Amino acid sequence: MKRAPATQTAPRGRPKDPAKRAALLNAARDLFLRFGPDGVTVDEIAAQAGVSKVTLYANFTDRDALIEAVIAQExxxxxxxxxxxxxxxxxxxxxxxxxxxxxxxxxxxxxxxxxxxxxxxxxxxxxxxxxxxxxxxxxxxxxxxxxxxxxxxxxxxxxxxxxxxxxxxxxxxxxxxxxxxxxxxxxxxxxxxxxxxxxxxxxxxxxxxxxxxxxxxxxxx
The missing domain is CATH 1.10.357.10 (Tetracycline Repressor, domain 2)
Structure with a gap:
């Protein structure tokens, strides 16, 4: 069975947990500021936030959207x-x-x-x-x-x-x-x-x- 591409998003209408979104933003902020945006993978962000990559893509369409959300939060x-x-x-x-x-x-x-x-x-x-x-x-x-x-x-x-x-x-x-x-x-x-x-x-x-x-x-x- 062919694996789905890394940029695949979760199905529309999937409920989002505000706490998990906040955890993702905090993890992304910490990792981006420490290693730069090109030195961090979505897997590392999801792991630090304690969520799955599917949850990450359910909240952010792609990595650029996550970077933008971090900047907006700051x-x-x-x-x-x-x-x-x-x-x-x-x-x-x-x-x-x-x-x-x-x-x-x-x-x-x-x-x-x-x-x-x-x-x-x-x-x-x-x-x-x-x-x-x-x-x-x-x-x-x-x-x-x-x-x-x-x-x-x-x-x-x-x-x-x-x-x-x-x-x-x-x-x-x-x-x-x-x-x-x-x-x-x-x-x-x-x-x-x-x-x-x-x-x-x-x-x-x-x-x-x-x-x-x-x-x-x-x-x-």
Whole structure:
């Protein structure tokens, strides 16, 4: 009897176990970050997750879909859609401060270097996936910052002509040389106190660049 190809998927309608899907994502994340996307097989991922390869293909159509899901999961740790919902109820500067702390905390994680390698290698092997990777990762988080800034414009907190460029400016103010210094081991990752200080300083500088003077502080016309 001829063996089914490795890429065969499970029959449609097969029930999926959320716990097994989570185990697969965690196993794939660990192995991909340690060995790179080309150094790991689906058999190894299934074995580490404690499930069968059939279960893996029941949850992910192929290896590329699993890589994309891992990247999407990691991007959720930066600024999630849940955070955006919470931020809508906060003061504008407090919302930006929270976003900055989350972004800096994620970027300060030593495993971020491994994630960048995962994205770079996957995009090189599959050029058509590069745009999708950006959309589910940095692009999605950029869009959340852009929405926060647009809200600030609508409420008269900032004067911004191009919210996308303004979001880029804000991320630059938060990061500075931090990413390069930690990537090249020039310095250790920042602790929580430094992350808070950098986030607050970036927001303060951003408000000096784009902030609107409150109406009650304005002099006579």
């Amino acid at each position: 991007s959720e740790r930066i600024v999630s859609n849940d955070y955006l919902a919470e931020a809508r109820g906060k003061d504008f500067e407090a919302a930006l401060l929270g976003a900055g702390e989350r972004i800096l905390g994620f970027l300060a994680n030593p495993q971020m270097v491994g994630l960048e390698r995962l994205i770079a290698v996957a995009a090189e092997s599959h050029p058509a996936m590069a745009r999708r990777f950006f959309e589910v990762g940095p692009g999605r988080n950029r869009d959340i910052l852009v929405e926060l800034i647009r809200s600030g414009v609508a409420h008269g907190r900032v004067a911004v002509d191009d919210p996308v460029e303004a979001a880029s400016d804000l991320v630059g103010l938060w990061q500075g040389f931090l990413r390069l210094e930690t990537t090249f081991r020039y310095r250790p990752p920042p602790g929580i106190d430094e992350i808070r200080e950098r986030a607050a300083r970036g927001v303060a500088l951003f408000m000096r660049l784009y902030g609107c003077e409150p109406a009650e502080k304005k002099g006579p016309a």
